[in-house]
Amino acid sequence: MELNKNEFILWERSANVKIKFIKQAGRLYITNKRIIFSPYIGKNFDIYLKDIENVEIVGRLFKRLKITARGKEYAFLTKGAKNLLLLIKNLMKRVNNEK
DSSP states (O other): OOOOOOOEEEEEEEEEETTTEEEEEEEEEEESSSEEEEEESSSSEEEGGEEEEEEEEOOOSSEEEEEEEEEEEEEEEEEHHHHHHHHHHHHHHHHHHOO
């Protein structure tokens, strides 16, 4: 995983992601510019903070972080989903203020 210029990792943890009907396990990274998911098997994908349309917590028993970006929905299952939600919302505010 390569970081862009002036980009640094703020948060990292094991996570599962569900996109439509596909589930994958891997590592979730939050940087000051994007969210990166690195599956244990397969190719990395990223979501730039500026592209996020909505972020929320879903689920009752297992709290998942649901991110909508560029018309796609991503549901991440990881520890500390509520804290992660606050981090992403604060980063989104910062990115939107830089525009």
